[in-house]
Amino acid sequence: MNLLQTFWGLFFPKICLSCDERLSENEQFICSSCFNSLSFLEDICPICGAPETTENCNVCKTNEFLFDKACSVFMFNKVVQNIIHEFKYNEMTRIAKFMGALSQEYLERFQPFDHIDYIVPVPLHKVKKRSRGFNQAEYIAREISKNMNWKYLPMLIKRKRFTETQTKLNKEQRKKNVSLAFKINLKYEIKGKNILLVDDVFTTGATANSIAVALKEMQVNKVYVFTIGRAL
Numbered sequence: 001m002n003l004l005q006t007f008w009g010l011f012f013p014k015i016c017l018s019c020d021e022r023l024s025e026n027e028q029f030i031c032s033s034c035f036n037s038l039s040f041l042e043d044i045c046p047i048c049g050a051p052e053t054t055e056n057c058n059v060c061k062t063n064e065f066l067f068d069k070a071c072s073v074f075m076f077n078k079v080v081q082n083i084i085h086e087f088k089y090n091e092m093t094r095i096a097k098f099m100g101a102l103s104q105e106y107l108e109r110f111q112p113f114d115h116i117d118y119i120v121p122v123p124l125h126k127v128k129k130r131s132r133g134f135n136q137a138e139y140i141a142r143e144i145s146k147n148m149n150w151k152y153l154p155m156l157i158k159r160k161r162f163t164e165t166q167t168k169l170n171k172e173q174r175k176k177n178v179s180l181a182f183k184i185n186l187k188y189e190i191k192g193k194n195i196l197l198v199d200d201v202f203t204t205g206a207t208a209n210s211i212a213v214a215l216k217e218m219q220v221n222k223v224y225v226f227t228i229g230r231a232l
Ligand SMILES: [Zn+2]
Pocket: 016, 017, 018, 019, 020, 021, 030, 031, 032, 033, 034, 035
């Protein structure tokens, strides 16, 4: 540790992003007890990424997924929730790096996707983006793109209209609400390409579905979905 780091640490001690415990020198971002509560999500449905290995996944039985494959780094537990919450409001760059590193480790270990041509964040509507200040999916996607050497295409997908806060709606309403909500930027040649959508949390898959429809209309080859947390 140099003098500046010591000085900095005195006034801004590093604390765990999840539980606010002070971090020791060899801990980064989260403390070891929070870190130990996380485990990579493996043994998943090969289509939707739910933690089910049965041939006919229960989530797939009750949902029609229009993307080719989805997977997530972690199940959505308290620690993941805390990290994502912190991420939304503070220190996005630092946390994005952390998530990007974990994502890279996951992607390299499990290699869930075939060749990726473009990596694209799920867009936030302008109004929402303004009130929150930024789109966390962009930060995560940019980090993954750097780590994995995949071409980052943040302007490929746009939201057409404001979609209400999803949490107030039931499953059917959510589906309707996001359908036709996206438009594809025709500036990019995406025909026959494999595209990876990135978001913070996979909840119902409705947003990913809606984007997948728009992309497939443009004759994209594969639409893959990757998130940090998995809620479903
Ligand atoms: Zn902690």
